[in-house]
Amino acid sequence: METIHLRHPYQSTAHLDSPIVVALGFFDGVHLGHIGVLENAKRLAEQQGAQLGIMTFYPHPKEVLGKQPEAFRYLTPIPEKLSLFEQHGIDKAFIVEFTPEFASLSKEAFLDEILSPLCVTGVSTGFNFTFGRYATGTPDDLQVLGKNRFETVTVPPIMQQDQPISSSRIRAALSNGEIALARDMLGRPYRVKGNVIPGDQRGRLLGFPTANIRLEQPYYYPKLGVYIVDVWVPDLQLRSFGIMNVGIRPTFTHTEPDIRIEVHLLVQDLDLYGKELVVDLLHFLREEQRFPSFEHLKTQINQDRKTADDWIKQEAQANKQVPFQIY
Template identity: 35%
Template sequence: MKVITLDYPISAPITTKKVILTLGFFDGVHIGHQKLIKDAKLIAEQKNLPLMVMTFDKHPKEIYNNDHKFVYLETEREKEHKMEKLGVDYLVIIKFTKEFSQLSPQDFVDQVVMKLKADTVVVGFDYTYGPKDIANVENFPKFAKDRFKIVVEPKQAIDKIKVGSTYIRKAIQHGNVELAAELLGQPYETSGVIVHGFRRGHKIGFPTANLEISDSKVLPAEGVYATRAKINGKWHDAMTSVGYNETFKTNHGLTIETNIFDFNEEAYGKPLTLAWYKFIRKNKKFSGIEDLSHQLDQDKCDIKQYFYKLKN
């Protein structure tokens, strides 16, 4: 897969022949996105044309709503990895600037879609390319002017729940990582580097890896979770706490602390990926270290039972 980052205006076509073009932001590349891209890939194979996905370097809400604290389901690199697995030939990332946001629907089609040499454009039922009352799927043919074909994917839903990135973000923020995994098609993942903590877990028999937190990705609600941790290229069952150290007198902000089962190596500075499987319990303040240790023993037992049932 070739990844191409473009500034607007697009100076020249980037392919020598026409493409099957899929449009969207695709945060999370959830099961709805996957269905759309797989259907576009079938069209590409039938027409013997490359499949191109066009997205943006930032969510349009960052510009339209001046929302610089917008949180994402995945990083750009994570998105690229998923697109490649789906058989995308070209991933085009346009820098979403103030100037680009002010394009009229007609200019978007003329100066972007046509410059990308679309033979067929595949979009979701709710795709917009400007003000949604004008730049919607219903009006797309008017701006296309028969210069390319348009295929519209219907709404994807599970148990009447619309599969959408906004809904998945809310599910994660409320701790419903199981629903998020169902809609994403895999457990939600958080990656970072292991940093130094206060080594309190070591003192009570539960050493933890403290994950560096990224402000740009959605974090699960505070609580204890069944997770799997990937370190040194290998996955381990684990339990992870998101929250504040309320049992101890000092409080140094929100932390993600993971006790990795069957792992005793030094890990500071190493990359770690967490896959979030199940919310176990809310955080609470304990009367002391003994009560905390007893609860952690129970949490570990519950999580081991959960993974045993999951695997058998």
């Protein structure tokens, strides 16, 4: 897959002369609703004998337009998003820089200055795709304005629990600790990746060594608490179940520190410093809490491990686990 970064106005090198069908959208999460848009683009490209492309935008409009006071956190940061696109057979991925100037384009200018120079012959969008100034353009506008220029396919909502699957619903599920619901809408477990950095060794003193993870990208944080996770260590070609804590560790500090992510592997103690960990969330165990003493915390950790072991055995028997995917 070829990745092409674009900024409006395009340089002449951005103009293409080979027909291409593009899936249009922000695609945060690359969830099952997004997959529907990609699959329709693929069918249209096959019908036309055209290349298959995708156009996404970065950074998020909320960051650029000042609608969010803090940095935006993504379900799928750009590297992960691109890996998922490649899995779905995309030939070219266009990443358009979202700027105030880009946001001010009219609906007509979006077609004339963004799509037409790329020789777009077909477009697939979701039912709720918007474009142009103030996000007033709709899929119907795309169909009308694109008439005699390209073919347009609008994908209806993909439903889950009688509601359309959406990135905002997945965020809400993660914030509520509803990990199975998030997985059902994503079509895979929610994933974060990070590198193991030195910690303060408190876990080891408790007999429960943990890997302190620094996230590689601005991932969306799930609900603070303890999770059962599936971990892949690429450098060691090792896969292990584990227990992950996402939180501020209130037993150890009275301040307001940054959120930390710590993972304990349910295998032998390993030297993981400097290694990348790929972590899939499987199940929310409990909320983070403050304990009156280290002994109380140690008792709870042992209980967490037992609960995790029991849950993993039940899931294995029921064969409910989503196979681990490398991307």
